[in-house]
Amino acid sequence: MPDPRFTRRGLLAGGAATVAGALSARISERSPSTGGTALAATPPDTTPQTPAGSATEPFHGVRQAGVATLPQAHAVFVGLDLLPGTGREAIGRMMRLLTDDARRLTQGRPALADTEPELAVLPARLTVTFGFGPGLFAAAGLGERRPASVAPLPRFTIDRLEERWTGADLLLQICADDGVTLAHALRMTVKDARAFARVRWTQRGFRRSPVTQAPGLTQHNLLGQLDGTVNPRPGTPDFDRAVWVNDGPEWLRGGTTLVLRRIRAELETWDAADRTAKEFTVGRRLDTGAPLTGRFEHDEPDFDRLTPAGLPVISEYAHIRRAHVKDPGMRIFRRVYNYDEGLTARGHSDCGLLFASYQADVTRQFVPIQRRLAEADLLNEWTTPIGSAVFAVPPGCAEGGWIGETLLS
Amino acid sequence: MPDPRFTRRGLLAGGAATVAGALSARISERSPSTGGTALAATPPDTTPQTPAGSATEPFHGVRQAGVATLPQAHAVFVGLDLLPGTGREAIGRMMRLLTDDARRLTQGRPALADTEPELAVLPARLTVTFGFGPGLFAAAGLGERRPASVAPLPRFTIDRLEERWTGADLLLQICADDGVTLAHALRMTVKDARAFARVRWTQRGFRRSPVTQAPGLTQHNLLGQLDGTVNPRPGTPDFDRAVWVNDGPEWLRGGTTLVLRRIRAELETWDAADRTAKEFTVGRRLDTGAPLTGRFEHDEPDFDRLTPAGLPVISEYAHIRRAHVKDPGMRIFRRVYNYDEGLTARGHSDCGLLFASYQADVTRQFVPIQRRLAEADLLNEWTTPIGSAVFAVPPGCAEGGWIGETLLS
Numbered sequence: 001m002p003d004p005r006f007t008r009r010g011l012l013a014g015g016a017a018t019v020a021g022a023l024s025a026r027i028s029e030r031s032p033s034t035g036g037t038a039l040a041a042t043p044p045d046t047t048p049q050t051p052a053g054s055a056t057e058p059f060h061g062v063r064q065a066g067v068a069t070l071p072q073a074h075a076v077f078v079g080l081d082l083l084p085g086t087g088r089e090a091i092g093r094m095m096r097l098l099t100d101d102a103r104r105l106t107q108g109r110p111a112l113a114d115t116e117p118e119l120a121v122l123p124a125r126l127t128v129t130f131g132f133g134p135g136l137f138a139a140a141g142l143g144e145r146r147p148a149s150v151a152p153l154p155r156f157t158i159d160r161l162e163e164r165w166t167g168a169d170l171l172l173q174i175c176a177d178d179g180v181t182l183a184h185a186l187r188m189t190v191k192d193a194r195a196f197a198r199v200r201w202t203q204r205g206f207r208r209s210p211v212t213q214a215p216g217l218t219q220h221n222l223l224g225q226l227d228g229t230v231n232p233r234p235g236t237p238d239f240d241r242a243v244w245v246n247d248g249p250e251w252l253r254g255g256t257t258l259v260l261r262r263i264r265a266e267l268e269t270w271d272a273a274d275r276t277a278k279e280f281t282v283g284r285r286l287d288t289g290a291p292l293t294g295r296f297e298h299d300e301p302d303f304d305r306l307t308p309a310g311l312p313v314i315s316e317y318a319h320i321r322r323a324h325v326k327d328p329g330m331r332i333f334r335r336v337y338n339y340d341e342g343l344t345a346r347g348h349s350d351c352g353l354l355f356a357s358y359q360a361d362v363t364r365q366f367v368p369i370q371r372r373l374a375e376a377d378l379l380n381e382w383t384t385p386i387g388s389a390v391f392a393v394p395p396g397c398a399e400g401g402w403i404g405e406t407l408l409s
Numbered sequence: 410m411p412d413p414r415f416t417r418r419g420l421l422a423g424g425a426a427t428v429a430g431a432l433s434a435r436i437s438e439r440s441p442s443t444g445g446t447a448l449a450a451t452p453p454d455t456t457p458q459t460p461a462g463s464a465t466e467p468f469h470g471v472r473q474a475g476v477a478t479l480p481q482a483h484a485v486f487v488g489l490d491l492l493p494g495t496g497r498e499a500i501g502r503m504m505r506l507l508t509d510d511a512r513r514l515t516q517g518r519p520a521l522a523d524t525e526p527e528l529a530v531l532p533a534r535l536t537v538t539f540g541f542g543p544g545l546f547a548a549a550g551l552g553e554r555r556p557a558s559v560a561p562l563p564r565f566t567i568d569r570l571e572e573r574w575t576g577a578d579l580l581l582q583i584c585a586d587d588g589v590t591l592a593h594a595l596r597m598t599v600k601d602a603r604a605f606a607r608v609r610w611t612q613r614g615f616r617r618s619p620v621t622q623a624p625g626l627t628q629h630n631l632l633g634q635l636d637g638t639v640n641p642r643p644g645t646p647d648f649d650r651a652v653w654v655n656d657g658p659e660w661l662r663g664g665t666t667l668v669l670r671r672i673r674a675e676l677e678t679w680d681a682a683d684r685t686a687k688e689f690t691v692g693r694r695l696d697t698g699a700p701l702t703g704r705f706e707h708d709e710p711d712f713d714r715l716t717p718a719g720l721p722v723i724s725e726y727a728h729i730r731r732a733h734v735k736d737p738g739m740r741i742f743r744r745v746y747n748y749d750e751g752l753t754a755r756g757h758s759d760c761g762l763l764f765a766s767y768q769a770d771v772t773r774q775f776v777p778i779q780r781r782l783a784e785a786d787l788l789n790e791w792t793t794p795i796g797s798a799v800f801a802v803p804p805g806c807a808e809g810g811w812i813g814e815t816l817l818s
Binding site: 053073074078115116117118119122124177178179180181183184186187190191193194198199200202204206207208209211212213219220222223224226267270271286287338340342343344345346347349351 | 526
């Protein structure tokens, strides 16, 4: 039985359906008094301030939310570095504080010292997920409990990593379907981390929300590609095997690891290529996402099929061939966001992907794929990794517990 | 009769209800095959890619969309400066191109030379609104048709304006309920403007979407204030009188003017104040938004009421007293977005408001309010205007027409 949290029915009961339901409830409740009058007519003062954004994701559980959770529309990833002298005991205090913030805010309750409690009431499926970078283990004197692959990635030839997007001791990953909710949760949690850490980087992303585009459909990224077709599906045995840590260090069982790569898209030159060239590069159609050997998005690519001229239909260097992993339990789980940070004076975007990859083991799963892509992926011409960080994502906690207790207590 | 576009019923028919409807349609259509299986289960390949984000706002009409339109969740304001030598005829060509982009994209169709047409199919209530700054009139040799108040604002003592957020010849205001839609529309329109102009600034904002928080309810901004209580209501005679140009230059009739102020919020010191001090500053309760003399948000403030000690309950320097305008037809219409741009190393936010104010006449309506606020508003202690720009927002156009034709053709 799949966890009901991750079934369509479960989601719709707890999330989107609540949204739709609350909306219709409001409509029928209020139309008699406002029908035919101006849209923004003064609502009766008795209207409760608990509308559609009240959908929540559970906080407590064996696993942290924010990984298998249906991706929300907005995300911010914050990389923090511990202040000098912040050891195991202090990190534990910080994690208790941050866990308490997350526990409250994700359920639509203000943080303990919330300075804008009114902003907490619409959680909009808020999740707050914590990750531990290599530096945290060192600072806590727990280097021997750090999984070997929670370390800077090997250097890839395609990397043009910038210090300002790379590494960090602690990750806060905050996701919600609403930007105001996100801003408030970000501020409240970072405030409580300040006594222990400084902000190294902040990376904001967006994707289509489950209300804009029906959940379960793959999304187009800013390059126009359908992105994530072969992702393991939450709730399946393949997902559980690929994502959750089932062996290795005891404290991380039920957790996962996260590789966060900031990948700049060279949209100007990408768009100078025609559709045929783009599809040849990716190995899929841009519109349907079907492999060049198939008709539908989820058709299995036929890597052996040849053109009449005897060349592979899906090039040796096509992205989907280079990224292909046969064993579904060895795949990576991508929960990708777009970023778009502004425009140069000449009108060029600074945009790309916040490529968040979750897997049980970075070295076994992520690195071989990345290596094959780095060696020869046509898409490299138009994508440049400019940031990289690796984190252990501890398991979830029970009501009286806190995230990180299995490592730090 | 109010324009049906702006009635609750009209909105729900064309917007949110479509969302809810499409969502339920998908649910009932797909549950039999997917109920009980994993959330992200592979959708059948026959699933049409036309889900909930397909809600549209009309493009053609007497007025441009994006002013009286129920505010969308996301906005980007782009200030452009015309390249040297770009005169009336070239500006006209540019506006024809940009109008065509807006006409297509807002209705869910790709732009003519769209390089990512797949991103155009979910308009998510996209609007693209154009504004003309003082420099455009000069460049077009039409200085005499520039309304006198479409000019840099008088200098206010509270201003700490930064060049990088101030002025511009042309404004693109792009709003949508989806971030991917917004990014795509931004890129396509700016691409077509490039031959004529350079980007001066890009300002991104967000607010609660009509799905998160039921439309018609006032929103809390990042300071925790309910923001926009006394806004004129679209579809009312007061709104029409306050916002739309009914006299003055013939070419601007049916249009409006926009003052865009970037107002930094000093959240760190604001949050050092207690709730009583914050409420005294604003003149309203933070939770309900009720004036300090009332119980409900929309109660009329009683500016004459005194405390037992003989002092005004609503201070002489409270924000709502300084901002108060008796004649509803002389008010300004605020369509405000929050911004939040990142974090300093110490964990302080760079956030505030994109204060977009629409009014028939800047000098008669906006300037007196701003002057009273600048003279003595307690809130000035925690808010700093760091950007300012003024634009004429031309009327809308018919199917064969283009925005700006009344001025430029």
